[in-house]
Amino acid sequence: MSDTADTQLVPPSSVVLVSGGSRGLGLAIVTDLLDAGVRVAAFARTVTPELEKLAAEHPDRVHVGAVDVTDLRAAQGFVREVEQRLGPIDGLVNNAAVGQDSLHVHTATDDIARIIETNLTAPLHLTRLVIRRMLGKGLRGRIVNITSICAQRGFPGLVAYSATKGGMDAATRSLARELGGRMLVNAVAPGFFASEMSAVLGPTQLDQIVRRTPTGHLTEPVEVVPVVRMLLRDQTNINGQVIVVDGAASI
Numbered sequence: 001m002s003d004t005a006d007t008q009l010v011p012p013s014s015v016v017l018v019s020g021g022s023r024g025l026g027l028a029i030v031t032d033l034l035d036a037g038v039r040v041a042a043f044a045r046t047v048t049p050e051l052e053k054l055a056a057e058h059p060d061r062v063h064v065g066a067v068d069v070t071d072l073r074a075a076q077g078f079v080r081e082v083e084q085r086l087g088p089i090d091g092l093v094n095n096a097a098v099g100q101d102s103l104h105v106h107t108a109t110d111d112i113a114r115i116i117e118t119n120l121t122a123p124l125h126l127t128r129l130v131i132r133r134m135l136g137k138g139l140r141g142r143i144v145n146i147t148s149i150c151a152q153r154g155f156p157g158l159v160a161y162s163a164t165k166g167g168m169d170a171a172t173r174s175l176a177r178e179l180g181g182r183m184l185v186n187a188v189a190p191g192f193f194a195s196e197m198s199a200v201l202g203p204t205q206l207d208q209i210v211r212r213t214p215t216g217h218l219t220e221p222v223e224v225v226p227v228v229r230m231l232l233r234d235q236t237n238i239n240g241q242v243i244v245v246d247g248a249a250s251i
């Protein structure tokens, strides 16, 4: 694909697919986009009561489903359903991921494979699926990859996880260049925030992170969602970037 940008602007996304939208940051992103008037599709392996409630409150603007992001065929089926119900997808947030809590020497081969499959291979497949359809329809769109500060700073117990997030940061840059301005492709890299994923961190680790953070508190999902919304909705020329939201903990 040509690397030459043409001069048309990429319009704000109006139908956004959020992977892992059932809880944590994904659910916060879904809620925020709905508040902004966007039509939103969200999936996770389990549809939570919170996500069901949003779907019931906004029957014309929300489509949810139980899909494992590593099951490409199921993802294809879900994308087709979304397009029928909400219209063509022109925004994607790759948010679904699994964490890790094991030193590399103690991490089972299957666990490394599962982390890579979920956090790196599956989002690459989902992105390809969505952008093929966008390009096929002549649509311009926006992609936002939720990565992590772990891709830029070292944290014990998160070796395979960090590798997947670094991989997505690298893919973000190359895809932005490959798409030649037809789509804006960016990543948001939050610092640690409270969620099911980070529940493995003990009070000592959390205290240490807070002490190292100039803004004096852990990142909150509410501090991350405006950045995701901006990348999906605002008229900017931000492309191929990784935006860190961590209160300067990593500086």
Ligand SMILES: NC(=O)c1ccc[n+]([C@@H]2O[C@H](COP(=O)([O-])OP(=O)(O)OC[C@H]3O[C@@H](n4cnc5c(N)ncnc54)[C@H](OP(=O)(O)O)[C@@H]3O)[C@@H](O)[C@H]2O)c1
Pocket (backbone or CB within 6 Å): 019, 020, 021, 022, 023, 024, 025, 026, 043, 044, 045, 046, 047, 067, 068, 069, 070, 094, 095, 096, 097, 098, 118, 146, 147, 148, 149, 189, 190, 191, 192, 193, 194, 195, 196, 197, 198
């Ligand atoms: N929490 C942190 O401190 C932190 C820091 C930096 C970056 N992040 C990143 O932020 C994003 C959200 O994390 P979070 O803390 O909100 O995590 P979370 O609360 O554990 O939520 C993860 C979401 O992904 C879904 N998911 C996991 N595996 C899936 C699969 N195979 N197929 C489909 N959906 C799947 C989960 O639903 P099911 O389990 O039902 O499938 C859930 O909806 C992730 O990309 C994470 O790496 C988190």
